[in-house]
Amino acid sequence: MVTLKRSDLPEFDEVVTDRIIGDDEAKKTVICALRKDKSVFFVVAKEENLTQRDIIKYTSLASGKGWQINSGRPIHADLSLIAQLNVANRKTDGQSNDNQPEPSEVTAMFHYICKNAVEQKASDIFIEHRPEAEGDNLIKMRINGLVETIQSIPSSMAGALVAVSYNAIADDSSKVADHSSFVRTAILNAAINIETEDLTARLRAVYMPAFKNGSDLILRVLPEESSGKPPSLEELGYTGKQSEIINRMAAKTSGVLIFSGIAGSGKSTTIRSLLDSLQRRYSGKRIAMIEDPIEYKNEGINQIPLADIRTKDRDTKQAWAEAVKGLVRANVDIMALGEVRDDVTAGEMVDYILTGHQVLTTLHAPSAIGNVQRLERLGISRDIIAGPDFVSGFVYQRLLPRLCQDCSTPINSESNIGNSLHNRLSKILDFSEAKLRLRHEEGCDHCRKGYTGRVVAAETMLLDNTMREFIKEGKDSKAFNHWRSHGLRGGILGHGTTALEHAQHLMERGIVSPIDVEAAFGYIDMQNIESDDVIDQAELP
Numbered sequence: 001m002v003t004l005k006r007s008d009l010p011e012f013d014e015v016v017t018d019r020i021i022g023d024d025e026a027k028k029t030v031i032c033a034l035r036k037d038k039s040v041f042f043v044v045a046k047e048e049n050l051t052q053r054d055i056i057k058y059t060s061l062a063s064g065k066g067w068q069i070n071s072g073r074p075i076h077a078d079l080s081l082i083a084q085l086n087v088a089n090r091k092t093d094g095q096s097n098d099n100q101p102e103p104s105e106v107t108a109m110f111h112y113i114c115k116n117a118v119e120q121k122a123s124d125i126f127i128e129h130r131p132e133a134e135g136d137n138l139i140k141m142r143i144n145g146l147v148e149t150i151q152s153i154p155s156s157m158a159g160a161l162v163a164v165s166y167n168a169i170a171d172d173s174s175k176v177a178d179h180s181s182f183v184r185t186a187i188l189n190a191a192i193n194i195e196t197e198d199l200t201a202r203l204r205a206v207y208m209p210a211f212k213n214g215s216d217l218i219l220r221v222l223p224e225e226s227s228g229k230p231p232s233l234e235e236l237g238y239t240g241k242q243s244e245i246i247n248r249m250a251a252k253t254s255g256v257l258i259f260s261g262i263a264g265s266g267k268s269t270t271i272r273s274l275l276d277s278l279q280r281r282y283s284g285k286r287i288a289m290i291e292d293p294i295e296y297k298n299e300g301i302n303q304i305p306l307a308d309i310r311t312k313d314r315d316t317k318q319a320w321a322e323a324v325k326g327l328v329r330a331n332v333d334i335m336a337l338g339e340v341r342d343d344v345t346a347g348e349m350v351d352y353i354l355t356g357h358q359v360l361t362t363l364h365a366p367s368a369i370g371n372v373q374r375l376e377r378l379g380i381s382r383d384i385i386a387g388p389d390f391v392s393g394f395v396y397q398r399l400l401p402r403l404c405q406d407c408s409t410p411i412n413s414e415s416n417i418g419n420s421l422h423n424r425l426s427k428i429l430d431f432s433e434a435k436l437r438l439r440h441e442e443g444c445d446h447c448r449k450g451y452t453g454r455v456v457a458a459e460t461m462l463l464d465n466t467m468r469e470f471i472k473e474g475k476d477s478k479a480f481n482h483w484r485s486h487g488l489r490g491g492i493l494g495h496g497t498t499a500l501e502h503a504q505h506l507m508e509r510g511i512v513s514p515i516d517v518e519a520a521f522g523y524i525d526m527q528n529i530e531s532d533d534v535i536d537q538a539e540l541p
């Protein structure tokens with residue numbers, strides 16, 4: 001039944017959530033109003049069938065504005081009634097526009113956004129404060145690797161969210177000493193822990209200035225601390241052979257094992273998984289981890305929060321180096337470094353390794369072999385990098401969205417996937433054998449927009465003597481080709497297999513979509529396996 005007249009609506013006092021609901025279309029068509037006792041509300045919607053999820057969303061939106069909501073019901077209305085209510089709302093807005101939101105309202109809104117992110121399994125939240133923008137500001141989230149606009153909010157609220165989250169919500173211990181309160185023009189980092197009745201969340205926040213006179217708040221949502229085991233390497237998506245190789249790398253008693261990839265590629269989850277298994281396998285070894293900030297609680301591992309070492313006179317760079325130096329003296333067996341960011345820390349790390357210890361760390365490198373240049377950029381000479389006891393192994397990983405097996409559809413040679421993608425695919429595979437699948441963009445009850453999470457596509461690189469020789473001479477591509485030659489000798493999805501080949505393997509089994517593989521790696525036919533590239537041993541000096 002469509003409600004046409006305002007007098008047909010239940011009694012209410014205020015139109016509340018118009019300005020924080022969804023995109024423009026939704027704003028025109030959906031609003032929410034509340035009754036005086038603040039316990040009952042109703043949603044007036046153009047759509048006939050609001051789902052339970054929509055109702056929950058509006059309940060949360062209203063609680064985000066400080067209302068105590070218990071129950072709600074949808075009312076189907078026509079556009080003119082919705083328009084009337086919107087106009088009424090704009091007048092209310094006009095009176096309150098100059099007012100900054102109350103801190104409690106901002107905190108409630110922040111909690112609502114985080115709760116929504118956790119429920120949607122988002123990996124990142126982006127709050128964009130643009131004070132000089134004409135319309136509302138946007139809140140976006142990265143879900144299954146893709147960025148979606150979640151809602152729009154007034155600029156004053158966006159600005160308040162950025163500042164209040166740093167000043168009042170973030171952990172003081174995670175802040176740099178000379179930035180105890182928010183400064184728009186600085187790049188700031190902080191850890192945020194939320195523990196309320198209905199939400200436990202841990203986030204890593206980065207604050208950056210944005211054009212014009214605005215800010216970007218990027219929140220990485222850290223997976224919930226589980227009392228149980230972290231996921232195994234195989235559960236993350238590593239093949240059996242790859243995890244065997246990683247365990248072999250980790251079993252070396254000295255050297256550095258580097259996990260590389262772009263930001264947000266799941267490197268720290270992989271390290272966490274490996275540390276957990278190392279700790280159970282070698283209970284007699286002392287394992288310590290330096291992080292900024294601490295991302296996971298690991299029982300049995302000494303976790304050193306960098307914030308505790310950082311002081312007014314000791315900046316982040318010095319604090320890292322100091323922490324590493326401390327662990328060298330403490331004779332810890334295995335050191336996990338959140339990240340090697342500068343030459344000073346790298347220098348301490350080299351000393352630690354060359355005195356017979358083991359380091360696990362992450363670097364931002366575009367491939368496994370790319371770590372050589374990253375290490376060189378950190379001031380470590382090729383003689384050291386190519387030394388027999390320095391590198392335990394290089395791992396490179398990317399995360400690809402995992403297709404929902406319930407709603408994705410098979411691709412065959414007749415499928416309409418566009419001529420050029422079809423041509424590229426037919427160069428590398430046989431359509432009759434591959435079980436390619438295409439995402440269903442709307443998704444189904446078992447997924448979100450056709451995806452059910454993410455899976456690792458990785459390459460694992462152990463260095464042999466030949467590769468070390470090439471690396472020493474600066475011939476990284478020869479070292480790479482030598483490593484590739486192992487892949488050709490039947491090391492399927494283990495040694496010598498690139499991350500792109502791993503992704504193709506997943507694609508041919510319908511686990512990931514060819515479109516997502518290309519989004520992550522570029523055109524799928526770019527990397528042809530050329531057996532001519534295999535380096536002959538005779539070429540070596």
Ligand SMILES: [Zn+2]
Nearest residue numbers: 404407444447
């Ligand atoms: Zn589905």
